[in-house]
Amino acid sequence: MAAQKPSIPKGTRDFTPVEMARRNYIFDTIRAVFILHGYQPIETPAMENLSTLMGKYGEEGDKLLFRILNSGDYLKGVKGSGLRAQGSEHRTQGSEHRAQGSEWAVGSGQLAESGIRDLSAFTQHISEKGLRYDLTVPLARFVVQHQHNLNFPFKRFQIQPVWRADRPQKGRYREFFQCDVDVIGSDSLLYEIEQIQIVDEIFTRLDLPVTIRINNRKILYGISEAIGAADKLTDITIAMDKIDKIGVEKVIEELTQRGLTDDAITKLQPILTLDGKIKEKKAFLEELFNSSDTGKKGLDELCHVLKYLKSLDVRNKFEFDVRLARGLSYYTGTIIEVMARDVPMGSLCGGGRYDDLTGIFGLPGLSGVGISFGADRIYDVLLSQDLFPDAILSTTQLLLVNFGEEEERFSMQLLMKARKAGIPAEIYPEPVKLKKQLDYANRKQIPYVALAGKEEIESGMITLKNMKTGEQQSVSASRITEYIQ
């Protein structure tokens, strides 16, 4: 067979050891902080039933699902407009991948017309599973399915890849990781506070200063109510979500097109440009919400969260931003979004309170709050800011040079000793030229190389080379591990 030139599907990536080290540095940091706050890990299958996934991400989302072709005879039973399965006539031999036991065929001329009408039905027939699109719907499904074995409030985190058939572009992949932390089964504001503490702790540990923007969906509802456009809440939310990208004027243009009255726009305008201290914003909104109980409640919740945060030694900047909207429809209370302070990059993480995520799977009335961390963007920011610690890149600490059979036996004993002391170590597999062995150590960023030739073995004093400084030292064989530690 001719050799294939290997490649991977567009939008996907291999992770080399260096990339793994960096990615794991992020995951390990995030995971440790989640655990510190009492969250427990779960994982769900890569494949979910399409009935679980479909209709949860909007029309656009449905199109971006990766679908799995049913295994085995996936065309069995295909019928209806334009397609029908036939029994055993026309069975074909000689194809390894042929359908077994039934055949895919099309009945008659008239079906050329109707066949196409059923692409959707056809697709449903041949594909019943899809790849996970996010970690939120699987969480809802998980909570409902395992509800009798879970301890509520259920605090879980989940770090897994998700797949989206998006057009790949710089920084946007078809396979990427999400790191989600959620609590389900309590409407206590303590959890919003806790999760903002988590954000604060994670970015402090990563040494990356961020700004945490906070708002509340009830405030947005209150605003739409107060300007006389309560029925336009979704339009207002979607438009406001773009304010950073397209600016206030374009947002107003869009809202006019979507049917907001001039009166409503006039009232909305000062809100879209609302700035200043929290106190001032609060005073402004308090007056606005004379006519909106929901708005008032949202403002109360927000102030409670902000006040608590102030007392809790949060190290990153947090601010109330009434323009923060977040696109997803399921949020009902607090919403937050986090940006790197000095790096122009989209949000690094975001989330909020939702009140009925599990309702669609038959368990209504469970409030939850969660935040999703975008590992790829965090990776890119840390890399651009040179914030990955050097230490994460070194793996093997000691390479033993191979001088031949006899010396090898001696070095193998040293090797065992190093490993027993917990030092990642290896021996070069063959007695090739020293330069080649040292090159190997350099390329793998191994900091120490031990040379145990005939002389060294006799004297019991090994030559230990520091690969960074180039320095060589004579160290007693029995003390090599101490020396490296």
Added chain:
Amino acid sequence: MAAQKPSIPKGTRDFTPVEMARRNYIFDTIRAVFILHGYQPIETPAMENLSTLMGKYGEEGDKLLFRILNSGDYLKGVKGSGLRAQGSEHRTQGSEHRAQGSEWAVGSGQLAESGIRDLSAFTQHISEKGLRYDLTVPLARFVVQHQHNLNFPFKRFQIQPVWRADRPQKGRYREFFQCDVDVIGSDSLLYEIEQIQIVDEIFTRLDLPVTIRINNRKILYGISEAIGAADKLTDITIAMDKIDKIGVEKVIEELTQRGLTDDAITKLQPILTLDGKIKEKKAFLEELFNSSDTGKKGLDELCHVLKYLKSLDVRNKFEFDVRLARGLSYYTGTIIEVMARDVPMGSLCGGGRYDDLTGIFGLPGLSGVGISFGADRIYDVLLSQDLFPDAILSTTQLLLVNFGEEEERFSMQLLMKARKAGIPAEIYPEPVKLKKQLDYANRKQIPYVALAGKEEIESGMITLKNMKTGEQQSVSASRITEYIQ
């Protein structure tokens, strides 16, 4: 919308926090030992091009691949026997998922006959990607694709799920994890030895005694040569692989059916029942291999490995088993297989030397050796033998009881203190009945609960309850973290 009863695809699993803790205990142990021996992690995408996967796992394997339906208009351009794409006639409106820009239709009556002949072509057309079936083929693809950036010998490990459309049954899943460790680019026997040391170290750390069975494919070739059936090597390998399951007699029956001569069978019989000390087996084979250089070489390799292992303080039992064959066709030298010593269960891990894994992707002549650990079987054995340490199950160490707004503020400060000291801790989110809060702690296996009510706050002495013993103690607020540590 009516509530959906949630479920997951058959053969897949959710991992609850308890299962995650157990699984991560295995992964963490395996990973730490891999790193200790100088192996570095990589990861590859869940999806590979089908051109990468097809033809690598035999006919059976091809059928077990999960295929991804192409995204977008997957029927575009479908034509040929029975299928053709049409331009713009018959465009259908009103279906969200309709194909865009072309239509799927079937031409004429005669195609009912020819349509089926092209199921294989049709499948290829609508699906170009598949889910990873193992970690070996992706490794080969990775090595060839990144060859200019890798440091050879390339020592990598990989812990990721794989997917197979196998019939699900007890202990066999459609999504399961493999933990593979391989080195590519050296034929040094030191790597066989190193990987057996890895096996020994991992099962020692897991406290699970195992037997490591070792053989060499060259010995099997030598045997087939010596009995005059060199052309039947594959048949002999496949049949011998079943010896543990079906017994010697059935193996001989199978080989007779596959055309082995009576003479060959007569010569093979004593080999199939060969037992005794390594020395005796060696003597027997040495004589047998007078006529087989390959056999001799295999025996030399094997003896070198065994001799080295003896000098290296291997704690688990290892044995030379001439009947060990391992099914996979790509092995060319050392093969090993590991079983739990006292538990009837299939092999927990296995692997061996292969000489041309990357050839199919255009990089011939790279020898490698690797071992794959079956996480699920190891999980089942550890569970059945009660070998999971209790400590892995506890996550949160301290729960602060919530007595109301004022006390909560005080407890939140304690909570921060505990977390700063590295103690995973949380507060109950609402001031509900104490019993409910203690129940929460119990179900989550939280060992300590701190009660800071009005009195405690005034006196500065917190009540700390040990949830295992039920004991309560009065501890100074400032010393709670020390106490728990």
